[in-house]
Amino acid sequence: MENIKRTSQCSDRLERQRRIEWGLRLLQVCVALLLLGTASFAQQSVRRAGEERDAEAEERRQRALSQLLLRPTRNLASAKIQDDEILLHTGKLEVETVDFSTIDTLTSGDVQIITKAAASKLIAPRPLVFADATVQPSSKGGSGRSSYSVWLKRTEDGWNLVFNREADVWGTQRDPAMDIAETTLTHQTVETSAPQLKPSLTVSDSAGLLELHWGNHRWSAEFTLEGN
Amino acid sequence: MTTPSAHSNRCSGVLAVMAIALVWSWPAAVGASSSNDEASLTYFKDVKSILRMNCETCHRPVGQNQGGISAPMSLQTYEEVRPWAKAIARAVESKAMPPWFATSHTKGHFYGERVLDQAQIETVLAWVQSGAKAGNPDDAPELPPFAEEASDGWTLGKPDLVATFDEPYFVADDIEDLNISFEVTLTEEQLPKDRWFQGVEFRVGGRDVHHMCASAYAPGEKRSFSVKGAFASNGIGCIALGAEPTMLPEGFAQLLQKGSRISFSMHYNKEAGPGTGFTDQSKLAFYFTDAPPKHKAVYDAVGNTSFEIPPQEERWRVGAAKTFEQDTYLIAMWPHAHLRAVAAKYELFYPDGRSELLLDVPEYDQEWQTTYRYKELKLLPAGSRIEASMWFENTPKRGAERGFDPDRAIVFGPDTRDEMMLGFINWAPVASHEAAPEAAPSDTRLD
Structure with a gap:
């Protein structure tokens, strides 16, 4: 009887131990699940934060673009080659300005100075390829797009367009040391006069046409984007 | 952040x-x-x-x-x-x-x-x-003694007129960066007649006021900065970290017309969080001159608002210029930019081809926005051009130091983590404003 009682007590103890062990295992599983859940939640949060940051960055970019579009002192042209957007903007420079009147005074090698506005600016997502020059990225940054100031230059027999790495200088501040490329422009004297310096970008197939029209002067150059 | x-x-x-x-x-x-x-x-x-x-x-x-x-x-x-x-x-x-x-x-x-x-x-x-x-x-x-010891804390002495918001403004706990404008109309009691002011002093309502600017608009006059993209001659002045009050030289003053609206452009920047809110009622003190001035002073900016600083740029130059169509006195310069600005420079180009470095700040610090006020006014002959340049660093190193994201392209904007490129200047035509009241152009074009 005593043995039976001891055996019964022993098996009760074993049962209790088993239950405790199972309880502990269950607890371990719960903790593990909790940890996994927390990790997953944290990962999601980080991803969400990253997405929000990206969205915020994109929103800022769009806002910047819309600000630029609304800039009352700039004339803007934009075009897309496939999904790549190219922008060209210039000051709203009237033909009555001293800046326009200097065009006819330039001699070979002179670059046109603009006193009343920031330099004309071109923004492109990839290197631009012209017939006689490829304009390499201007920035070491990681935005994936480059911006340049562009300058009209008188040559012996016509006009060139100079690309300069300093995209945000005033029209009087070109530093020749920062020039990165130069391409030949086609110049025409046209009948229709543009009262303000007017930039234009047009695209057909995978090629683009860059134009500047000011008074009766029209300068143009064809280009493509590298890789197209 | x-x-x-x-x-x-x-x-x-x-x-x-x-x-x-x-x-x-x-x-x-x-x-x-x-x-x-x-x-x-x-x-x-x-x-x-x-x-x-x-x-x-x-x-x-x-x-x-x-x-x-x-x-x-x-x-x-x-x-x-x-x-x-x-x-x-x-x-x-x-x-x-x-x-x-x-x-x-x-x-x-x-x-x-x-x-x-x-x-x-x-x-x-x-x-x-x-x-x-x-x-x-x-x-x-x-x-x-310091002047303010006898004038309720005003550095330039006891003011003739103090303008402030109609009501105190509470900058709430959750605000981190906020640009907001307040406009008040000067009453008959405050300004019974047109007055010329020679000095202004700002007194901000708390250390989390990042900067404060003020402009005056005559009755019926529209605000022009946002409409035309121009910084009009309505500007009265600004204060930011490290900036001083303004007292123009004898004979120079700006006009404050009876019934003018004073627009306060406030920029608050602080850490958001419980208990960080504060009440602001910043003030602007005017110091009038009784004698009519000989020269009508203008407060405006040589600035560029169409720039875009690429991500990860080590040194990005943004430039601006202004050509003076008449003989002009340059009174003061105040370069203003935000967290990424590392250097500023003003250069003068004379019509005869000479040039002169007016101001070179090779280590610009947003927290020390010094006004450079000439002891002997600089004479700019008609046709002279002032060019201002500022350089910006949008790198991870500076981002970590100053608290911004260097992976973003940055454009002109009012937030602290946006940027500005404004080379503020005080100037006045040499010609007497009475002899040629139309001499001072009404605005300066930014681009």
Whole structure:
């Protein structure tokens, strides 16, 4: 009887131990699940934060673009080659300005100075390829797009367009040391006069046409984007 | 994200630790070679006047720098100065203090130039080397009181008119960066007739006011900056960290018309969080001149608002220029930009082809927005052009220091983490405004 009682007590103890062990295992599983859940939640949060940051960055970019579009002192042209957007903007420079009147005074090698506005600016997502020059990225940054100031230059027999790495200088501040490329422009004297310096970008197939029209002067150059 | 105010706090902490370290590690040699002359140097006899004229303008509870924002400790008494003596010696020897950012080529050109001469530096060093003794208070030279001690804290003296928002504004706990404008119309009682003002002084309502600008619009006049992209001659002035009040030279003033609207453009920047909110009712004081001025002064900017600073750029230049169509006096310059700005420069191009460097700030610091005000006005012959340039660093290193994301392209904008490129200038036509009242152009074009 005593043995039976001891055996019964022993098996009760074993049962209790088993239950405790199972309880502990269950607890371990719960903790593990909790940890996994927390990790997953944290990962999601980080991803969400990253997405929000990206969205915020994109929103800022769009806002910047819309600000630029609304800039009352700039004339803007934009075009897309496939999904790549190219922008060209210039000051709203009237033909009555001293800046326009200097065009006819330039001699070979002179670059046109603009006193009343920031330099004309071109923004492109990839290197631009012209017939006689490829304009390499201007920035070491990681935005994936480059911006340049562009300058009209008188040559012996016509006009060139100079690309300069300093995209945000005033029209009087070109530093020749920062020039990165130069391409030949086609110049025409046209009948229709543009009262303000007017930039234009047009695209057909995978090629683009860059134009500047000011008074009766029209300068143009064809280009493509590298890789197209 | 670290805000500028957090940055300031962190800097204060770092400075305090550095100061203790400096005190601890001050070379023994410094104190080893005191001559009899050095031994006789005392705070009251030799040092007090140097500190008074060069340090106390900021290092006091209420000073030019917005209630002490820029100076973390007061240095007005021997008891306040003594614990900092060795740190002061190190700061003046390295020329980190007093803070002055223009290069030496314009030495002597501007008012309030905070630069100690070599004799003053040596006096401070020798005093510290000889034990930074107090001496006899009776030896202290008689020093004029600061003007605000007799004028309710106004540095330029008792104002003729103080304008402020209609009601205090609570900058809530959850606000981190906020740009907001308030407009008030001056009443008949405040301004019964048109007046010319020669000076203005801003008093911000808290250390989290990042900057404050004001413009005046005559009755019926529309706001022009946002409409035309031009910075009109309506500008009265601005204040930001480290900036001083404005007093134009004799004979120069701006017009404040009866019934004008004063627009306050406020920029608040702080860490968001419980208990960080504060109530602001910043003020603007006017100092009128009774005699009609000879020259109508203009406050505007040589600026560029169409730039875009690419991500990860180490040094991005943004430029702007203004050509003066008539003979002009240049009165002052105040370069203004935000967290990424690292350098600023103003150059003058004369119509005959000569050029002159007006101001070179090779290490621009947003937290020290100094106004460079000419002692002798600069004459710009008609056709002269001022070009302003600022350089910006959008790198991870600076981003970590100043609390911004260097992976973003940055454009002109009002937030602290946006950027600005505004080369503010005070100028006036040489011609008398009475002889040629239309002489001052109404606006300056930004691009």
